[in-house]
Amino acid sequence: MSDRIFGGLGMLLAAFYIWQATLIQESFVSDPIGPKTFPIIIGAVLGISSLVILLRPDGDPVWPAAPRFLEISMAAAVMIAYAMMLPSIGFVIPTAVVSAYLAWRLGASIPASVIAGIAISIGIYVIFHLILGLSLARGILGF
Amino acid sequence: MDALAALSHGFLVALTFENLALAFLGCFLGTIIGALPGLGPSNGVAILIPLAFTLGLPATPALILLTSVYYGAMYGGRISSILLNIPGDEPAVMTTLDGYPMAQQGRAGEALALSGYASFVGSFFATWGLVFLAPQLVRVALLFGPAEYFALFTLAFATLGGISSRNQAKAALAAALGLGIAMIGVDGQTGVPRFSFGQVHLYDGINFLVAIVGLFALSEVFVFLENRGTEHDTADKRPPIGRLTPPLSTMKASVGTVTRGTVVGFISGVLPGAGASLGSFMSYALEKRLKDTDKTFGKGDPRGVVAPESGNNAAAGGALVPMLALGVPGSGTTAVLLAMLLALNITPSPLLLQSNPDVVWGLIAALFIGNFMLLALNIPMVGLFVRVLLVPTKYLMPAVAMISFVGIYGISGSTFDMIVMVGFGLLGWVLRKLDVPLVPVIMGVLLGNQMEANLRRAMTISNGDWSTLVGTWLSIGLWTLAIAGFILPILFARYFKPAPPAETYGADPD
Numbered sequence: 001m002s003d004r005i006f007g008g009l010g011m012l013l014a015a016f017y018i019w020q021a022t023l024i025q026e027s028f029v030s031d032p033i034g035p036k037t038f039p040i041i042i043g044a045v046l047g048i049s050s051l052v053i054l055l056r057p058d059g060d061p062v063w064p065a066a067p068r069f070l071e072i073s074m075a076a077a078v079m080i081a082y083a084m085m086l087p088s089i090g091f092v093i094p095t096a097v098v099s100a101y102l103a104w105r106l107g108a109s110i111p112a113s114v115i116a117g118i119a120i121s122i123g124i125y126v127i128f129h130l131i132l133g134l135s136l137a138r139g140i141l142g143f
Numbered sequence: 144m145d146a147l148a149a150l151s152h153g154f155l156v157a158l159t160f161e162n163l164a165l166a167f168l169g170c171f172l173g174t175i176i177g178a179l180p181g182l183g184p185s186n187g188v189a190i191l192i193p194l195a196f197t198l199g200l201p202a203t204p205a206l207i208l209l210t211s212v213y214y215g216a217m218y219g220g221r222i223s224s225i226l227l228n229i230p231g232d233e234p235a236v237m238t239t240l241d242g243y244p245m246a247q248q249g250r251a252g253e254a255l256a257l258s259g260y261a262s263f264v265g266s267f268f269a270t271w272g273l274v275f276l277a278p279q280l281v282r283v284a285l286l287f288g289p290a291e292y293f294a295l296f297t298l299a300f301a302t303l304g305g306i307s308s309r310n311q312a313k314a315a316l317a318a319a320l321g322l323g324i325a326m327i328g329v330d331g332q333t334g335v336p337r338f339s340f341g342q343v344h345l346y347d348g349i350n351f352l353v354a355i356v357g358l359f360a361l362s363e364v365f366v367f368l369e370n371r372g373t374e375h376d377t378a379d380k381r382p383p384i385g386r387l388t389p390p391l392s393t394m395k396a397s398v399g400t401v402t403r404g405t406v407v408g409f410i411s412g413v414l415p416g417a418g419a420s421l422g423s424f425m426s427y428a429l430e431k432r433l434k435d436t437d438k439t440f441g442k443g444d445p446r447g448v449v450a451p452e453s454g455n456n457a458a459a460g461g462a463l464v465p466m467l468a469l470g471v472p473g474s475g476t477t478a479v480l481l482a483m484l485l486a487l488n489i490t491p492s493p494l495l496l497q498s499n500p501d502v503v504w505g506l507i508a509a510l511f512i513g514n515f516m517l518l519a520l521n522i523p524m525v526g527l528f529v530r531v532l533l534v535p536t537k538y539l540m541p542a543v544a545m546i547s548f549v550g551i552y553g554i555s556g557s558t559f560d561m562i563v564m565v566g567f568g569l570l571g572w573v574l575r576k577l578d579v580p581l582v583p584v585i586m587g588v589l590l591g592n593q594m595e596a597n598l599r600r601a602m603t604i605s606n607g608d609w610s611t612l613v614g615t616w617l618s619i620g621l622w623t624l625a626i627a628g629f630i631l632p633i634l635f636a637r638y639f640k641p642a643p644p645a646e647t648y649g650a651d652p653d
Contacts, residue, residue, distance in 0.1 A: 002576075002577060003577065006577055010316060014319075017323055017338075020338055021337075021338075024330075024335060024337050025335045025336075026333070026335070027333045027334060027335055030332075030333050031332060031333075031599050031602065031603045032599075032602045032603055032606060032607030033598070033599055033602045033607065034333070035330040035332070035333050035335055035337060038326070038594075038595040038598060038599070039323070039326045039337065039338075042319050042322045042323050042326065043319075043323070045315060045318070045319040045322075046316060046319035046320065046323060048315075049312045049313070049315040049316035049319060050316060052312035053310075053312045053313060053316065056312070058309075058310060058313075058578060061576045061577060061578065063576070064369050068368075068369050071368055071369070072365050072368055072369060072569070072572065075364070075365065075368055076365075076565055076568070076569055079361075079544070079548075079561075079565045079568075080562050080565050082548070082561075083548070083558050083561035083562050083565065084558055084562075086548075086552065086558065086561075087556075087558060095545050095548075098541075098544075098545065099541035099542065099544070099545050100541075102364070102368075102540060102541035102544060103537050103538055103541045105368060105371070106367060106368065106371055106536065106537035106540055106541070107371050107537045108535075108537045108538065113537075116537075116538045116541065117541070120538075120541055120542045120545055121545070123542075124542075124545055124546065124549060128194070128549055132194075132198055133198070134194070134197055134198060134549070134553050135197075135553065135556075136549065136552065136553075137552060137556075
């Protein structure tokens with residue numbers, strides 16, 4: 001069943017992709033096949049392979065139960081929030097918080113994950129910034 | 144003996160103090176990365192490329208560092224395969240078949256030492272093969288025009304799907320997905336934006352490093368989050384090691400096995416699109432057919448460790464031939480290496496040997512040096528690397544995630560890129576659940592623009608006549624191989640593909 005849904009979504013994506021490809025503005029100087037042709041070929045391959053997957057699906061994978069979906073979405077949301085906060089808050093504090101969160105969700109106890117978060121953040125800061133000289137996000141606090 | 148003269152020049156490049164130090168660091172880090180459960184050559188190198196890139200290393204040293212990491216991870220991967228039954232990448236799957244039973248019988252040390260020796264022989268001779276074959280291939284490659292290149296890219300996608308995936312439709316879909324992503328951004332030839340939906344961030348396209356780190360490294364973190372506390376949770380299992388030196392008699396008895404494994408592995412590596420998985424599978428299968436008279440394979444036969452390890456490492460060397468000479472990677476790891484070359488502004492091509500001999504021959508010399516270093520590191524110090532397995536994933540994975548962010552932030556400093564990387568991490572997780580191979584996606588992202596450029600160049604030359612694509616015997620041959628490579632595995636699936644092994648879950652897709 002998963003494969004049938006996946007194939008259906010793939011076909012929708014292929015249709016959308018080909019439609020968007022036809023909307024590409026042509027400039028007046030162009031090579032014989034222009035900027036649209038290759039994307040349309042790709043869209044066709046995408047559509048055909050999706051159709052085959054829809055018609056001849058594999059067995060279902062073992063999907064996790066709903067709480068685990070929430071778990072993964074939460075982790076992704078935390079990472080996105082992290083990416084948005086880096087420029088304003090700086091590297092060290094958000095990194096410690098996010099790695100502590102991930103360690104906790106991967107099964108570490110709360111005190112252990114706080115320590116791990118701080119250790120990972122400071123470890124990366126020392127190795128990559130102080131020793132190797134890589135530029136890390138520098139927020140209002142300067143680190 | 145041009146090749147030998149060039150090689151000695153390469154050694155002059157590689158044998159500086161800085162480069163030797165980088166090679167050593169790379170081998171050491173690589174072995175650790177390979178040994179860590181859940182990390183393998185492709186995601187290990189993927190995390191490190193942005194770092195090497197932002198550290199501003201010049202091309203040759205960066206290449207030496209990263210290929211040493213690659214070779215090191217290939218060596219290190221066998222440690223987690225043998226001790227924990229967790230292969231770091233797909234080629235290592237065959238090593239678990241006999242390596243893990245050996246470990247359970249208390250012969251882990253013997254298996255580790257034997258596989259170290261087999262890896263060394265395999266990659267040592269494969270590097271010699273590279274020395275002599277690469278210049279020949281360049282001569283052939285000069286016959287390639289844009290139409291032939293387009294056919295060659297198609298061939299690489301077709302055979303890659305044919306061998307490494309269990310469902311051709313999914314491999315084709317993965318390739319289309321990757322190629323489709325590569326089309327995003329301003330068109331290189333006419334300057335019109337494509338698929339950017341008015342977003343200025345998308346005008347430059349999606350950086351392939353963002354895609355690779357997201358698909359390979361971040362998706363691993365999601366897999367571990369999903370599996371925590373289930374039967375897939377492999378956190379704390381470790382058998383005793385036992386003696387670390389193989390009995391001489393076993394080594395002598397396996398000379399034939401190593402030789403066959405090396406030859407078969409190298410040939411499978413050189414085929415564009417085939418790569419290391421095929422190498423280790425073919426050499427194991429061959430050995431089993433030839434020598435398994437007492438039905439000991441799969442129950443801890445040392446030859447079952449030696450054959451795939453020599454095949455796998457020989458194929459890793461062989462896969463560098465098409466990668467360097469034609470720019471067509473044969474596996475996940477060579478695709479990542481290609482990404483590394485592109486990030487360093489080196490486009491692999493037949494002319495690379497002439498235009499950048501320092502890079503190519505320095506790299507080859509570094510491979511030889513790295514090989515000896517790895518042998519020296521691995522036989523006596525394997526006990527140290529085994530300790531690495533004790534690092535619990537609950538602390539390792541957060542560090543992997545954060546280092547991925549550091550690397551991507553270092554390239555562009557852009558929040559948008561980091562968010563896209565998280566998106567690729569989720570996409571990678573979903574695709575892995577659905578058994579869609581990730582390597583064609585990466586190759587599509589990497590090669591899409593070149594593939595299109597070659598098609599359009601061919602069309603410009605022929606003035607829009609599509610028959611030019613099959614205009615020469617060479618391109619007809621390539622198209623035939625591509626079609627055969629895609630269709631034959633559907634017909635003969637049983638003979639071409641490794642049976643789905645019991646525990647590849649969480650393995651790095653190669």
